[in-house]
Amino acid sequence: MSPTEDTSAGAAGLEVPAHARPRASRSNSASSAQSAAGRSIESVRPSVSARDSQGEAMPSKAGLAAPARPPNTRTSSSTGDVRPTVASPVMPPADYSMPGSNLTEVRVGQTAKPFKIHTDLLNARSPQFKQLLQANGNASSPMLSFPDLDEFAFALFNRWLYGAVLKGPSDFHSMHHYLGLYIIGERFRIERLKNETTDLVRAYYRASNMTAPAYRLEYLYENTQGPNPMRRFLVTTTAYRFLCESDKGLGESMTRVLSKGGQLALDFITALATLHKNELQDVRRGTNCAFHIHEETPRCKARIAEAYE
Numbered sequence: 001m002s003p004t005e006d007t008s009a010g011a012a013g014l015e016v017p018a019h020a021r022p023r024a025s026r027s028n029s030a031s032s033a034q035s036a037a038g039r040s041i042e043s044v045r046p047s048v049s050a051r052d053s054q055g056e057a058m059p060s061k062a063g064l065a066a067p068a069r070p071p072n073t074r075t076s077s078s079t080g081d082v083r084p085t086v087a088s089p090v091m092p093p094a095d096y097s098m099p100g101s102n103l104t105e106v107r108v109g110q111t112a113k114p115f116k117i118h119t120d121l122l123n124a125r126s127p128q129f130k131q132l133l134q135a136n137g138n139a140s141s142p143m144l145s146f147p148d149l150d151e152f153a154f155a156l157f158n159r160w161l162y163g164a165v166l167k168g169p170s171d172f173h174s175m176h177h178y179l180g181l182y183i184i185g186e187r188f189r190i191e192r193l194k195n196e197t198t199d200l201v202r203a204y205y206r207a208s209n210m211t212a213p214a215y216r217l218e219y220l221y222e223n224t225q226g227p228n229p230m231r232r233f234l235v236t237t238t239a240y241r242f243l244c245e246s247d248k249g250l251g252e253s254m255t256r257v258l259s260k261g262g263q264l265a266l267d268f269i270t271a272l273a274t275l276h277k278n279e280l281q282d283v284r285r286g287t288n289c290a291f292h293i294h295e296e297t298p299r300c301k302a303r304i305a306e307a308y309e
Helices: 007-012 026-044 119-125 127-135 151-161 172-187 191-208 214-223 229-244 252-259 262-277
Strands: 103-108 113-118 143-146
Touching: 103 119, 103 151, 113 119, 113 151, 119 127, 119 151, 127 143, 151 172, 151 191, 172 191, 172 214, 172 229, 191 229, 214 229, 214 252, 214 262, 229 262, 252 262
Parallel strands: 103 143
Antiparallel strands: 103 113
């Protein structure tokens, strides 16, 4: 966004109204005042950069449609997503009732970062949180501690709880936090959160034309249990890269990870076989529902994937 124009320059350039000059006629005075008012309005009108204005610009030639931005496309970085303890002032969703006044303090990470969240909201969103809070008794201000969780990922979770629409990862660091957010959804059995986070990660990998490196796989497999859609997606992108760039080999990091065996190595072999069978279908593309779980949430409506998906 280009810098906003300096409004003081416009104000300094205003003409002196005609009625302030000696022997000015009344008609000249009215005309000059109107001209000055017009200049004043122009001086404080916010400037718009060329990039931002293109979204509303009309086609230059008749019959040509203006380029449309795909829906849900990220237009700015997700820095605002990870403010540690503050949720955006957003309206709650239609199916959400305002919580009671009791708050639960949740301390997260090695620094025990505190988050104060409405107890009723935690109970409503997560059966696991509900069990933990019931085990704490009926304290009016219960406290929970999770030193092994990523505090930035929990900040995303806090915002999501209060209805914020998360923007998704935009770089190396935010990608790590969104994987941490998926781990929170997996740990506390929040199906909707897992589905939405998977959508955001897939969109980032698709837009950036990226595949998962070995350390991403290790992080996810070490912090989740059993098969899950995020594991399947990430390991399949790695297998896809290997098959498309087989002349380069696996690479030292991936070779080291696979040499350990275990579920990750087995899933990688399964992904290779699946990609070979379906003629290298790119899992970064296609409908989101292919990587959803719908045991508690409504199933997605059937639709044809858009060209950009």
